[in-house]
Amino acid sequence: MKSLLIVFSYHHNNTQKIAEVIAKILHAKIKTPEKVEPEVVQEYTLIGFGSGIYSAKHHKSLIDLADKLPTVHNKKAFIFSTSGITGKDKVIKDHLTLKEKLQSKGFVILDDFQCKGYNTNSFLRFFGGMNKGRPNDKDLENAKNFAKNLKQN
Ligand SMILES: Cc1cc2nc3c(=O)[nH]c(=O)nc-3n(C[C@H](O)[C@H](O)[C@H](O)COP(=O)(O)O)c2cc1C
Known part of the structure; x- marks a missing residue:
């Protein structure tokens, strides 16, 4: 399984900390959205998309990248984030914009992960x-258990 994490984390590097734990389990590379050539996703079997939540969605750079991605066929992906406020319904709402864009490109979203991150906004x-x-x-x-679960399934 070849995995890639595409991550944007700037406020307090909160999401980067989560990404590093997940990357270790999945033996994944971590790249920022700016460093990802859209076509490169075709080379991976599993792709994780993560950032902090800013104004109720993922960072613009990640959402803009999703718009540029090629159409894929049932490619496996997952979405993660850190945010000021968390909750069962909150994560669904926070991830919706990115999720819908990825699904429209043919990605299958296997799972979501969210936890709290330090917020001085x-x-x-x-x-x-x-x-x-x-x-x-x-x-x-x-986050470690989330990644292990992805790996097993
Ligand atoms: C400009 C800005 C907007 C934010 N908007 C939200 C928000 O809408 N909802 C929320 O729960 N947290 C919000 N937060 C808190 C961040 O999601 C949280 O601090 C996150 O862990 C930052 O991730 P990062 O350190 O990886 O950039 C916001 C933070 C900033 C700086």
């Missing part, structure tokens, strides 16, 4: 931010 910085210390060890463990 806007006024939050005056109060020390929210979710300080996240992702924490437990989040990294959950």
Whole structure:
């Protein structure tokens, strides 16, 4: 299985920390969206797309890349993110824009992962931010198990 993670993480490198754990389990390369030639996805059997959540969706660079990807045939993919607020319904909403674009290109989304990330956006910085210390060890463990599960299935 040849895996690639396409990741954009800038605010506090929160998503990058999750990506590194997943990459280790899947023996995957990590690339930023800017460094990915759209056609290259054809070379991989499994592709993970991840970033922080900014204004209720993935980073624009990831969404723009999704628009440029070629049509694929049942290619396996997964979506992950870190965000200020998490929850069962929240992850569905946060991942929807990217998910719909990928599905329209023929990707099959196997699973989703989201956890909290340190957030000092806007006024939050005056109060020390929210979710300080996240992702924490437990989040990294959950990401590890998520990746193991992908590998097994
Ligand atoms: C400009 C901006 C917008 C954000 N918008 C949201 C949002 O809509 N919903 C949310 O839950 N978190 C939001 N956050 C928090 C980030 O998703 C969170 O801090 C994430 O872990 C950042 O990931 P990164 O460090 O990988 O960039 C926002 C953060 C920034 C900087």
